[in-house]
Amino acid sequence: MDTNTLMQPGTLIAIGVVVVVLLVLVGWLIERKRRGEKLRQKFGPEYDRVVQQQGDARKAEALLAEREKRVSKFSIRHLTMADRERYVNEWAAVQRRFVDDPAMAVMEADSLVTALMTARGYPMTDFEQRAADISVSYPRVVQNYRAARVIVGRHSQGQATTEDMRQAMVYYRSLFEELLETPAGEKRGGVHERIAS
Known part of the structure; x- marks a missing residue:
């Protein structure tokens, strides 16, 4: 050429x-x-x-x-101080119940996390859809939410130990704290410290 x-x-x-x-x-x-x-x-x-x-x-x-x-497309809302305080108090009560009845405390932790999701504006669908929705805003703790639900499922089959239930509480707590979205100025005192105890 x-x-x-x-x-x-x-x-x-x-x-x-x-x-x-x-x-x-x-x-x-x-x-x-x-x-x-x-x-x-x-x-x-x-x-x-x-x-x-x-x-x-x-x-x-x-x-x-x-x-x-x-x-x-969701209308995700921030909690008021009063609502945040109420959830913190409810979480503290759930944690105290763990000593006497770990299984009941874990079930209440699950319910409290679900109630908090609803209060924030997440639609309540099946678990997998809720986890998928949560993963968008809280991708670092969604695996904890899934792991806690696996432990609850194992408990319902009589296959979870008290240590497993304790771990489920830790998992639920990580998501609970993220959903609570405590403003940075408040994390130094009061509300955040009570969650951590």
């Missing part, structure tokens, strides 16, 4: 189209990778769990993006 053939208008247009298509494809791949990294950073261990569950990163990323879109 000589240089005259390469310089013909049809050849130049074809080369230009190929270059544009390649640039668009490269841009799309870079954007997809960037979006995947953004989701991986946001969801942390939940990202890996969904990828493993879906068997494909692209499907997992679509599912996580769908979760974000769903949750963005």
Whole structure:
């Protein structure tokens, strides 16, 4: 092929189209990778769990993006000081009950976390949907929520020890504290200290 053939208008247009298509494809791949990294950073261990569950990163990323879109439509509310204080007091009562009746305390912890989710504006659907919804705002503790529910399920089959129940309380507590969203100024005293005890 000589240089005259390469310089013909049809050849130049074809080369230009190929270059544009390649640039668009490269841009799309870079954007997809960037979006995947953004989701991986946001969801942390939940990202890996969904990828493993879906068997494909692209499907997992679509599912996580769908979760974000769903949750963005919720009217998530912040608690008033009075509501926050009431939940803190209820949690303290649940923790005290653990000494005498670990199983009942864990069931009450589950109910209290569910009530707190409702108060914040999360819809009450089946457990898996609630966990998926929570993962959007609290991806670092959603695995604790799932683990606590597994322990409750094992308890209902008579297969959970008191230590398992204690661990379930710790798991529920991590989500409870996140859902409570105590403002930074309040974490130094009062409310936050009572949760930690």
